[in-house]
Amino acid sequence: MTVIVNGYIVNEFNEPTRLNIRLVDGKISEIGAEVKPIAGEEVIDATDLIVAPGFIDVHMHLREPGFEQKETISSGTMAAAHGGFTTICAMPNTNPVPDSAARLEALHQLISEDSHIRVLPYAAITKALDANASVEQLVDFDELVASDIFAFSDDGVGVQSAGTMYQAMAEAARVNKAIVAHCEDNSLILGGSMHDGRRAAQLGVKGIPSVCESVQIARDVLLAEATGAHYHVCHVSTVESVRVIRDAKAAGIHVTCEVCPHHLISDENDITANTGNWKMNPPLRATRDRQALITGLMDGTIDCISTDHAPHCEHEKCGKMEDSAFGIVGSETAFAQLYTHFVKTKIFTLKQLLDWMSQAVADTFSLPYGTLAVGASADIVLIDLNKQKTIDATAFLSLGKNTPYTGQTCYGWPVRTLYNGKTVWQEN
Numbered sequence: 001m002t003v004i005v006n007g008y009i010v011n012e013f014n015e016p017t018r019l020n021i022r023l024v025d026g027k028i029s030e031i032g033a034e035v036k037p038i039a040g041e042e043v044i045d046a047t048d049l050i051v052a053p054g055f056i057d058v059h060m061h062l063r064e065p066g067f068e069q070k071e072t073i074s075s076g077t078m079a080a081a082h083g084g085f086t087t088i089c090a091m092p093n094t095n096p097v098p099d100s101a102a103r104l105e106a107l108h109q110l111i112s113e114d115s116h117i118r119v120l121p122y123a124a125i126t127k128a129l130d131a132n133a134s135v136e137q138l139v140d141f142d143e144l145v146a147s148d149i150f151a152f153s154d155d156g157v158g159v160q161s162a163g164t165m166y167q168a169m170a171e172a173a174r175v176n177k178a179i180v181a182h183c184e185d186n187s188l189i190l191g192g193s194m195h196d197g198r199r200a201a202q203l204g205v206k207g208i209p210s211v212c213e214s215v216q217i218a219r220d221v222l223l224a225e226a227t228g229a230h231y232h233v234c235h236v237s238t239v240e241s242v243r244v245i246r247d248a249k250a251a252g253i254h255v256t257c258e259v260c261p262h263h264l265i266s267d268e269n270d271i272t273a274n275t276g277n278w279k280m281n282p283p284l285r286a287t288r289d290r291q292a293l294i295t296g297l298m299d300g301t302i303d304c305i306s307t308d309h310a311p312h313c314e315h316e317k318c319g320k321m322e323d324s325a326f327g328i329v330g331s332e333t334a335f336a337q338l339y340t341h342f343v344k345t346k347i348f349t350l351k352q353l354l355d356w357m358s359q360a361v362a363d364t365f366s367l368p369y370g371t372l373a374v375g376a377s378a379d380i381v382l383i384d385l386n387k388q389k390t391i392d393a394t395a396f397l398s399l400g401k402n403t404p405y406t407g408q409t410c411y412g413w414p415v416r417t418l419y420n421g422k423t424v425w426q427e428n
């Protein structure tokens with residue numbers, strides 16, 4: 001048994017309330033000011049700390065199997081725990097791709113051996129993540145849904161054919177799982193490495209227009225309407241995408257979406273130079289796009305926050321954007337960056353930010369996590385809102401050091417993460 005004492009829980013009115021929490025057998029058993037330590041019990045002193053539900057990240061790249069030089073299940077889940085996450089969903093762009101029951105079984109085995117927190121794997125939509133897949137190349141939805149998967153995604157590539165996506169959504173609706181879509185029309189990438197805007201013009205880098213993302217979302221919300229599928233959009237980045245999703249929600253279509261920290265805190269104007277660590281997909285877009293993402297989150301068009309933690313090796317990110325891989329790491333800095341940019345500045349409340357990283361994620365996908373309710377899994381993060389630290393990629397637990405944010409000073413750092421009632425990471 002463990003009891004967490006003297007910490008502050010942020011209630012529904014955004015008021016920090018001092019409450020103690022008892023954890024028994026990996027679950028929250030009691031919560032309240034009257035809960036007092038019992039002789040022999042482990043006592044965690046959370047004086048001056050916020051006690052919050054462990055964060056949930058529905059968009060993380062663990063890279064194993066196949067790309068263990070970039071990240072492993074062990075290193076990636078330690079990085080997530082360092083960032084306060086206790087549940088993460090692993091994207092399927094690995095080698096092999098999890099596109100059959102046998103591969104899912106092998107993946108679950110690796111996860112059970114190596115992960116430090118809860119890992120819910122995605123299954124692919126198309127065999128071998130083939131952007132140009134025909135209907136015949138869709139995975140076997142019945143077989144995979146029996147393999148304990150989180151949802152279906154081809155993250156890394158967009159499903160190019162409307163017919164293939166239509167059939168995929170019909171199948172996903174039938175087996176009652178979400179389609180989680182990376183939206184990118186390959187005929188609109190135009191060889192670009194960053195957003196097609198003023199900064200790309202200044203740097204002389206080819207641009208990816210916003211319609212590359214938004215036209216596919218517009219197509220897909222209509223397919224979701226036609227099939228009744230739960231359609232979730234990955235890493236929304238443009239003002240038009242937000243508008244299409246807002247309209248689709250108003251029309252009663254079951255569409256949800258996520259936004260990543262980097263698209264909320266940065267835009268093309270923050271790109272200091274043509275260097276690989278500023279390259280990610282979708283790219284940092286214009287200021288008006290970033291503002292639309294903030295508005296969309298606040299008005300409920302955007303449901304939750306995910307990191308799209310995408311580790312790469314140094315040699316894949318050290319050149320110019322044109323020569324580098326897409327993607328940046330994010331698990332270890334997400335909360336502190338968002339807290340510093342949006343809560344300290346009073347744009348978001350602390351309660352909103354915590355929710356968008358836990359309860360709202362759980363609600364979007366009907367997961368039983370992300371709450372401090374009695375009976376819930378004891379997944380908890382302790383956060384020191386006053387702790388000030390400068391981002392230093394060399395201190396990351398992730399094997400990926402590819403962040404453009406080294407040197408930024410942030411407040412609000414997780415100091416201890418408990419998963420199933422056990423401490424999995426602690427600031428020393």
Ligand SMILES: NC(=O)N[C@@H](CC(=O)O)C(=O)O
Pocket residue numbers: 061093155156157182279280281282308310311326327328
């Ligand atoms: N976001 C990225 O820029 N890269 C991701 C793929 C993806 O999320 O689309 C990756 O796997 O590296």
Ligand SMILES: [Zn+2]
Pocket residue numbers: 155156157182183234235281282
């Ligand atoms: Zn993606």
Ligand SMILES: [Zn+2]
Pocket residue numbers: 059061091155156308310
């Ligand atoms: Zn991704």
